[in-house]
Amino acid sequence: GAVVSQHPSWVICKSGTSVKIECRSLDFQATTMFWYRQFPKQSLMLMATSNEGSKATYEQGVEKDKFLINHASLTLSTLTVTSAHPEDSSFYICSARDLRGFTEAFFGQGTRLTVV
């Protein structure tokens, strides 16, 4: 199946700093990528939909100024957690679909963020 690469797989940062997470589709073009967050023992929660060349669409309750999303090309989307706080510590996962749109989503390996 298609490969989505997410980097880094884990990161520890200090409160107040920013962290950038990259999501790349390696063998297909994805006009849309999705960013999810998962707290321990909870389900994946959609944070935002990242559209290539346009602004991301954020889900209700997700601060767009805190979680900056850039999708500059058909194979790369980035999520930047700005001014991170301990409550932002979570598992962040991206997924992408190919241009056809209605196939299954392929997931990155996830990024475990710990803010200390």
Next chain:
Amino acid sequence: RKEVEQDPGPFNVPEGATVAFNCTYSNSASQSFFWYRQDCRKEPKLLMSVYSSGNEDGRFTAQLNRASQYISLLIRDSKLSDSATYLCVVNMGNTGGFKTIFGAGTRLFVKA
């Protein structure tokens, strides 16, 4: 009401048991459906797509009822390795914009 709802679980079953998971979705315009499996601290992986006619893959059978907006997954002859969280996933939208919504997941423990 959540867009995708699943049995809360957890399900604790012995090896060899048959177990069924249910899922309902609220948006009648939803267009494609999947079951994913997620192991602890890992990303979800596609288990199988769900087709209107129902489909089977080895010990796994998925069914879709569009009229009732209901999806199911049946696992026969459970193995220890089936222990995981099973996520019901729905794609909704159109070519102008679409998104993938996950159910909360149902945790399965298969015991020897």
